[in-house]
Amino acid sequence: MNSIKGRLPLYLKKHLTMKRLFTFTAGILCVLGAMAQSGLKSGAPAPMFTAVDNAGKSIDMGKLLQSHKAVILFFYRGQWCPYCNKHIQQLQDSLQMLTGKGAYVIGVTPETGENINKTIEKTHASFSIIQDKDYRIMKAYDVNYVMADTMVAKYKAWNVDLEKMNGNMDHVLPVPATYVIDQSGKISFVQFDKDYRNRASVRSLLNELN
Incomplete structure (x- = not known):
């Protein structure tokens, strides 16, 4: 970490706290780890799936699209990610506006049910969150x-143990992405950015639902 800081311009050295340096470094590592992924594109058919959410509710994408104008499907890394928590909180704060336009919101994550509960405690999320144990939805x-071993070790040094967070040894994470799926079953909106700090704004989602 010190070697990275040593190569930064002087003005960045003065302004980067240890927390900011963690974010800066982790951002570079995660972008590198996710280079192979490209996500689905706008206009593509949305993969349908069935699952059970954190509240034990059966989720059937096909049925949801029969009773809702759209589904907002987003992927997040875990309760340890401040950018994820901020995004989830923004969605929760605007949930009435989103549902008022006929949308059903679903979050998908690899983290364990226990950690989903921690996410809910931090964000007060009241929409469906699905633990994607076998990465079926993320893959679709x-x-x-898969996070590289060197990255896994760095995260552990920063007190982020993915094996505990996700309950396995796979070290799989999603690129944080957001999709809006319309009633025809097609993807009408995509926010996909390998820089995990960038997320779909509520404004952009509301504009899509108009």
């Missing part, structure tokens, strides 16, 4: 990637 939307 082409957002899954």
Whole structure:
């Protein structure tokens, strides 16, 4: 970490705290780890799936699209990710506006049910969150990637143990991405960015639902 900081311009050295340096370094590592993924494109058929959410509710994408104008499907890394929590909180804060336009919101994550509960405690999320244990949904939307061993070790040094967070040894994370699926079953909106700090704004989602 010190070697990275040593190569930064002087003005960045002065302004980067250890927390900011973690974010800066982790951002570079995650972008590199996710290079192979490209995500599904706008206009493509959305993969349908069935699952059970954190509240034990059966989720059937096909049926949801029969009773809702759209489904907002987003992928997040875990309760340890401040950018994920901020995005989830923004969605929750605007949930009435989103549902008022006929949308059903679903979050998908590799983290364990226990950690999903921690996410809910931090964000007060009241929409469906699905633990994608076998990465079936992440793979269908082409957002899954395996974190390199060197990156796993760095995260552990920063007190982020993916094996504990996800309950396995796979080290799989999603590229944080957001899709809007319309009633025809097609993807009408995509926000896919390998820089995990960038997320779909609520404004952009509301504009899509107009």
